[in-house]
Amino acid sequence: MKALLLENIHPAAVETLESRGYEVELRTGSLSEDELIAALAGGVQLLGIRSNTTVTKRVLDESPDLLAIGCFCIGTNQVDLVAAAEKGIGVFNAPYSNTRSVVELVIAELIALARRLPEKTQRMHEGTWDKSAKGSHEVRGRTLGIVGYGNIGTQLSTVAEALGLNVVFYDTADRPAHGTARRMRSLKDLLAVADVVSLHVDGRPGNAGFFGAAEFAAMKPRALFLNASRGMVVDYEALRDNLISGHIAGAAVDVFPAEPKAQGDAFDSVLRGLDNVILTPHIGGSTQEAQEEIGWFVAEKLARFALEGSTALSVNLPAVLPPELPSGRRIGLLHRNLPGVLAELNATFATAGDNVVDQHLATKDGLGYVVTDAAAPLSAEAIDTLSKAEYCMWVRTW
Numbered sequence: 001m002k003a004l005l006l007e008n009i010h011p012a013a014v015e016t017l018e019s020r021g022y023e024v025e026l027r028t029g030s031l032s033e034d035e036l037i038a039a040l041a042g043g044v045q046l047l048g049i050r051s052n053t054t055v056t057k058r059v060l061d062e063s064p065d066l067l068a069i070g071c072f073c074i075g076t077n078q079v080d081l082v083a084a085a086e087k088g089i090g091v092f093n094a095p096y097s098n099t100r101s102v103v104e105l106v107i108a109e110l111i112a113l114a115r116r117l118p119e120k121t122q123r124m125h126e127g128t129w130d131k132s133a134k135g136s137h138e139v140r141g142r143t144l145g146i147v148g149y150g151n152i153g154t155q156l157s158t159v160a161e162a163l164g165l166n167v168v169f170y171d172t173a174d175r176p177a178h179g180t181a182r183r184m185r186s187l188k189d190l191l192a193v194a195d196v197v198s199l200h201v202d203g204r205p206g207n208a209g210f211f212g213a214a215e216f217a218a219m220k221p222r223a224l225f226l227n228a229s230r231g232m233v234v235d236y237e238a239l240r241d242n243l244i245s246g247h248i249a250g251a252a253v254d255v256f257p258a259e260p261k262a263q264g265d266a267f268d269s270v271l272r273g274l275d276n277v278i279l280t281p282h283i284g285g286s287t288q289e290a291q292e293e294i295g296w297f298v299a300e301k302l303a304r305f306a307l308e309g310s311t312a313l314s315v316n317l318p319a320v321l322p323p324e325l326p327s328g329r330r331i332g333l334l335h336r337n338l339p340g341v342l343a344e345l346n347a348t349f350a351t352a353g354d355n356v357v358d359q360h361l362a363t364k365d366g367l368g369y370v371v372t373d374a375a376a377p378l379s380a381e382a383i384d385t386l387s388k389a390e391y392c393m394w395v396r397t398w
């Protein structure tokens, strides 16, 4: 069993896969399409990448041994997910592993802006001693408005409350309040009371440009603004105007509509050069702790898919989390989602005399996945019949 991990993935992934019996090859850089096809040719079942490796349909077509791809990051758009699903190749990522890292950066920035640290440190480096308390505030007792109360928004809510901030939030979905946070009925209501507004919405297309001139105008005078969610959700020209006019007292921005691709590339933004503005290169989730967490989390998902049939948290296959592995008595069938497959599957078991003791089915985007545990090792007859069925994409046994 072979795994290939590219792009300097954390050693925690190597340890996890080796402990499950995999022979792991670890490479530091990414590979081109041709190089990747060559590297996968020697029977590699599991591929680990980060954001710089593109897995095209051609790579998938020419890598018949590949079972699963782990994106050791949040995004998965570097993989042709449709082609992978069509081949029954599971794709996994780490959607929650850097939540805490983002929250800690936001908290640090919030305090830094309230104390006007970007300007203070800049003046010191320029050789000017400016000890004034003008415009510097504690965050205790201030109201933090969180827009988007998902994984990151809710954890920010808890940590901010521990610092003595009052938390209000707005989310388009129904989200329960954590601690003493108050849910606001509209974005406008939130903007009317928040001393600090922090965006944590997702990147759905409808969110493009959703925070612009009207929203900045609706914020309290001298409020602070933070965005560590997606660059495209904010009109940064409007933010710049409001920072220059002084309506917004400071801002921290980690994400941009167009971000440089490689380390050391030039960066430009209308926000460059403004006082009390923290600009960071999309590092909200970039910590050693998050990398380690991503390493074992994704490696574990890959191993459980390959060795136990679990598709839990797969981004492109129906999600089934079967119970503890009963060795030699489990069968997984990935199939086209057509009427009658489950009935036919169970009739096949019954005909072969296999007694089903546990069964889990999930469907997604035209695919169905069913994991069945039997009372005794499954008969070769049933496995053969199922693998020849026209709806079958693959059959695996564990």
Ligand SMILES: NC(=O)c1ccc[n+]([C@@H]2O[C@H](COP(=O)([O-])OP(=O)(O)OC[C@H]3O[C@@H](n4cnc5c(N)ncnc54)[C@H](O)[C@@H]3O)[C@@H](O)[C@H]2O)c1
Residues within 6 Å of the ligand: 074, 095, 098, 099, 102, 147, 148, 149, 150, 151, 152, 153, 170, 171, 172, 173, 175, 200, 201, 202, 203, 207, 210, 228, 229, 230, 254, 255, 282, 283, 284, 285, 286
């Ligand atoms: N800066 C970084 O390095 C970094 C790292 C991780 C995640 N992120 C980004 O942070 C954001 C939040 O991540 P998450 O894991 O908490 O996502 P999530 O999906 O758990 O939460 C997003 C929340 O926003 C809500 N929402 C969506 N559109 C909204 C709108 N227009 N108004 C109000 N609420 C809205 C959703 O209902 C959901 O509750 C994402 O955009 C993600 O890409 C950035």
